[in-house]
Amino acid sequence: MHAYTVEPLYVKSGQEVIAADFYRPKSVQKPGVIIMAHGLACLRQFKLVQFAQRFAHAGHAVVLFDYRYWGGSTGRPRELVSLQAQLEDWRTMLMHVAQRKSIDSRKIVLWGISLSAGYVLDIASENKNIQAVIALNPFVDGAESAKQYPLPLLPKALKISSQDYMGAKVGMQPKSLPVVSEQELCFVPVAGAYEGYQSILHSDYYWSGEIPARVFFNLIRYRPMQNLRRIAVPVLYIASKQDSLIPLEISREAATNIAPYADYHEWEMRHFDIYHGKWFEKAVAVQLDFLNQHIGDG
Structure with missing residues (x-):
C-alpha cells in the first residue's frame, strides 16, 4: 500500500477552467497515471473517489476531474451536458497530463464509466x-x-429537447428535464435508474437532479460504436448482464469490434452495482490486475 497526496489541479479548457484532484503516490518516482471522469450528469465525488483512492494506494497517479459546467469547474449554464465540450475536456486533460514532469507520460490510462466510458x-x-x-x-x-x-414518452422528450435547443440559440433560459424520476418524464426512465442515481449521490455536494433538455438529441446520436475498430490499445471492458440502460448485445458487439485488444468481462449485475459492495471489490481487483499488466504496479 502506497501513501499518497491529493492536490487540487486547475486546467484551462477553451474559455473555462477544469477542476481536478491529482492523486500522487509519495514513494513512486514517475508513476503511470489514470485520467478519470464521470458519466451522465454526475460530479467526481459521486463514488469515483473510492476508485481513485484504491488506484493511488496501488502506486498509480490519478487525475479525477469535473467537466466544465459541473462541480468545481467553471462555465454557464450550470449543469449543462455538452457531449462536444466534454470530449474536448477529455482531450485537454490528456494533453495536460502528458506534459507533466512528475508522471510517466508513456503510461497514461483513460478510465470511464457509462457515458464517460463511451468518451x-x-x-x-x-x-x-x-x-x-x-x-x-x-x-x-x-x-x-x-x-x-x-x-x-419519447415524443414528449423530443419536443422539450427541441424547444430547449432552439431557445438556447436565442439566449433563453434552459428548459430542463430530470435526469431520473419516479413519476415524471426524465432522461433515464428505466428500471433501477432512480434508485441507482440515489445510491451514488453525495449529500455534501449540490446536485439539482435536472439538466438542460437539449442534450437528449445528442445522446441519441452519439455512437462511439462506429469508431471502435480504430482502437489499437488494450481495453478492459466490463459489462452488466442486467443493465437496463445499455443492451448487453451492444456491449458484446462493441467488444468484438475492439478485438483483439479487448479484455472483456460480463457480470451478473445491474448498471449501478459496480459502485457498491462485492461488485465494486471485484471490479477494483480486475482493474488493478489489468493496470499491473499494462503499466506496472506503481
Missing part, C-alpha cells in the same frame, strides 16, 4: 498517446440505448 473509447480511437483504457458499462450506441426508452 474514453472514442478518444482511444483517435489518439496514439495512451497506453490502455478502462471502460465500465460503456455507453457505446445512443441509437440502441434509445430503444430502451418507453415509446409513449
